[in-house]
Amino acid sequence: MKALILSADNFEDQELFYPFNRLKEEGIIVKVASMKQGTITGEHGYSINADMTFNEVDPKDFDILILPGGKAPEKVRLEEKALEIARHFFRENKLVGVICHGGQTLISAGVIEGRKATCYIGIRDDMKCAGVLYEDKEVVVDGNLITSRHPRDLYAFGRELVKKIRNPVGIR
Amino acid sequence: MKALILSADNFEDQELFYPFNRLKEEGIIVKVASMKQGTITGEHGYSINADMTFNEVDPKDFDILILPGGKAPEKVRLEEKALEIARHFFRENKLVGVICHGGQTLISAGVIEGRKATCYIGIRDDMKCAGVLYEDKEVVVDGNLITSRHPRDLYAFGRELVKKIRNPVGIR
Numbered sequence: 313m314k315a316l317i318l319s320a321d322n323f324e325d326q327e328l329f330y331p332f333n334r335l336k337e338e339g340i341i342v343k344v345a346s347m348k349q350g351t352i353t354g355e356h357g358y359s360i361n362a363d364m365t366f367n368e369v370d371p372k373d374f375d376i377l378i379l380p381g382g383k384a385p386e387k388v389r390l391e392e393k394a395l396e397i398a399r400h401f402f403r404e405n406k407l408v409g410v411i412c413h414g415g416q417t418l419i420s421a422g423v424i425e426g427r428k429a430t431c432y433i434g435i436r437d438d439m440k441c442a443g444v445l446y447e448d449k450e451v452v453v454d455g456n457l458i459t460s461r462h463p464r465d466l467y468a469f470g471r472e473l474v475k476k477i478r479n480p481v482g483i484r
Numbered sequence: 485m486k487a488l489i490l491s492a493d494n495f496e497d498q499e500l501f502y503p504f505n506r507l508k509e510e511g512i513i514v515k516v517a518s519m520k521q522g523t524i525t526g527e528h529g530y531s532i533n534a535d536m537t538f539n540e541v542d543p544k545d546f547d548i549l550i551l552p553g554g555k556a557p558e559k560v561r562l563e564e565k566a567l568e569i570a571r572h573f574f575r576e577n578k579l580v581g582v583i584c585h586g587g588q589t590l591i592s593a594g595v596i597e598g599r600k601a602t603c604y605i606g607i608r609d610d611m612k613c614a615g616v617l618y619e620d621k622e623v624v625v626d627g628n629l630i631t632s633r634h635p636r637d638l639y640a641f642g643r644e645l646v647k648k649i650r651n652p653v654g655i656r
Contacts, residue, residue: 326498326501326530329502329635329638333502334506337642337643337646356530357529468509470509471509
């Protein structure tokens, strides 16, 4: 299995690294894509190598999409290729895990109307305006879409993500 | 099951939070102990609440000990009560997970002579002087003792930790 993380500078460090390591724990290959190849750095100073640009991604190669939060999604959501990648995962009903501000990319991709989800409280009303059935819970699972609010929810996010990977029944 | 993390200010953030969340994922109760109760803050600015002081810990209440790295272990290793806690886990052959500079606490506790382990390369020679059979690997499992080198190894550290929790056979 292969997972793809879409992010950029000023990502929320734990929200990128927890799923990155957690999926690797499961033996899943994890790639990071950004506007440019090379190092991207989180708000807390951790760096990671972007393996490829958004343009270089063929989303058919990946089974799982992860959208971490931080300030990165306000940049990622402006990249049409990143939005196309997100749309592919929804169209194909593949697993998508989104934390915190990661939901901003889903709003711009136009893929979350009518979906149950959670997010960082500061963008709650944007999610609602985009048609999300918002729930204030540590993790919300709606078919292929798994969402959490902030780094303190990561244990629940990881648990539900891996549960769905091991038993994909119920991805609608 | 209950896990105990011993740390202090200037812990390595991911090395504390990855096992913290990973063990919570497994349904394990995780407590943090430090010199004083209240917030401790990592090198990268993440904070966590210390539930209790070292003096308040009864190690018999816990099944797993985690020693994250960063600059914290150079403080923790000076606290006799913290060393007594570490010795309890070795004497009782309970599971101990140690990353990076966390090994400094084990050196001061006098519990690692003749044990296979890894650590941050900067304290490698201190570990060897203390009698450790050092291995430069992402994770070393020696009975009850699981060690890793740095944050990039966390996926392997988590994998072996959870494997041992689910199947404790082989804890010597």
